[in-house]
Amino acid sequence: MVLHDTKSSNHMHLMDYVLSRNCSAPVKNKIVREIIDFIKGHQMLFDQILQEGLLDADELTMELVNIVVGILCKVWPYEESDEYGFIQGLFGMMRALFCRDPDIFTSIQSGQSEIQQKADVSISHLCFNLSSYLYFLVTKKSLKLQVSDSPADYRTAASQQPTLALLVSFLGSLSTALERAAEEKYLLLHKIKDINELSRQEVDEIINVYGSQDCASSSENIQKRRYIAMVSMCRVVGQRSRLIMLLLLLAQNLMNIILGHFQDSHSMKVIAYDTRLGTKEGLHSFCGELIPVLERLELLSEEKTGHSLRVFRRLARSLKELSIQKL
Template sequence: MTGTNLLTLEQLSMAVSILSKVWAYEENEECSYIQDLFSLMHSLFSVDFGILNFMQSPNMIENQKSELIAFGLCFSLVSYLYVLATRKNMRFQVSYGRNSDQQHPTLQMVSDLLNSATLALERVGEEKYMLLNKIRDLNELSRKEVDEIIKVCMKQDCISPNDNIRKRRYIAMIDLCCMAGNRDQLITLLLQITECAVTILLIHFQDDASAKGLSSFSDELLPVLERLEHLKEDKVGRSLKLFHRSITTLKEMTIRTITI
């Protein structure tokens, strides 16, 4: 992603963050930005961020920033849905009606985002774990291995051919710490996205009227919840006790819906 596109993404994320906090929901308000927000949700939530391995990109640092901003945008959008579901008591349909002139949030959309966040959590947790191991073992790495780290981080201009291994390891350590910090920040964001999505889904499963007709939807949701159940605390660096409790509750309700 180029610097211009990164700036555009940052501006979009900031605008959505502001609008989603201050713009009241009015279903029939033609002049509002609500339909634009819903349209953005439909486009963005269906993107499978989980399969995008930013760690393998030649421009790793910039792509890590892009990924963080993109998920920040997702968080602003799903937070808005969270407010609609919890404070406005709005209930979402399972899937988008193609014959409708207006777009509305759907449970399928929330499930898609939950799946993307789950895949990303697994990947980013592993990336952070590997980065921390590299930091720990940095003094054991050869000059060639250290230079590869510096090259991947695009910090070649910080060293000269005459610099000794100690300076090279110091620069590599700073780069690795920055990347690990970025991954840790993203993990926090992904957990927040996941918690919002799970809460939205729980509200609908607990609502007798909304829970009807969720059987086929539950079939798709169950594998995602099972993956979240296996998320390890040592990989994400967080206590997941309350998180897993919510996942287990939603999973039980999902299974109950399937068997009815």
């Protein structure tokens, strides 16, 4: 684990360089080349941060990982060779994150809610950057993903790539996370609306779960505690809104990646006759797992998510219709 003073120094170094290059401006070839040269000149730093454990990572570590992954995902596709191993490092990170359950996005811990809310958004942002990178490779670099792993792929470069089966599984986790986050946001908005009708016990429960104990004393009158509860809920609603937006964009990336394979005749032949699924009816099995996930995504509520889902639902519906045709 990198020491905190080293992390702080690395963080400032990376931030200073990113800001100096004005990466939000339209990408110029010269700027891309300079950033790639910067990455190559600091390979050990990038390797070190990519290898950080994410399970119990603190806020600073997650920020560093997000910066490094964000830089690599934007400019490294323009580097022709991967002698530095960054592509496999990003693939490995995808595999580690995409197989996790929905709790990594929407876990709530009493007394630690503000920290956890930020962590949920941070991990979602990391997954979104990785999915955007994978989408670029599939659509612009003609990367074809395998349906699933086989023993022959063990310890090979291909085995590091995420599989279509992994993406479908992850899409299912995203569906659950979106449902949870949207429901929580919806319920909190109603509690905020009815804050003056809540009993002291209900207000205390809200403060215990979402509020900061430092600014709330049990001796405060009910009006003061209702105010504290309302502010706490508003903060959570804001974090959940950011989370929902990122999860929707992440799910949209995954659906587009799968759709790209469905629309490519060569990829469809590979899926249809992939014996890794244990049968030559691999396509039927794959679509059978995908369709229920897409149906859940179609049922997401605009009222609860707070977002227009017209384009999102159209994409899910198109992919579902293609899947049904392949059954």
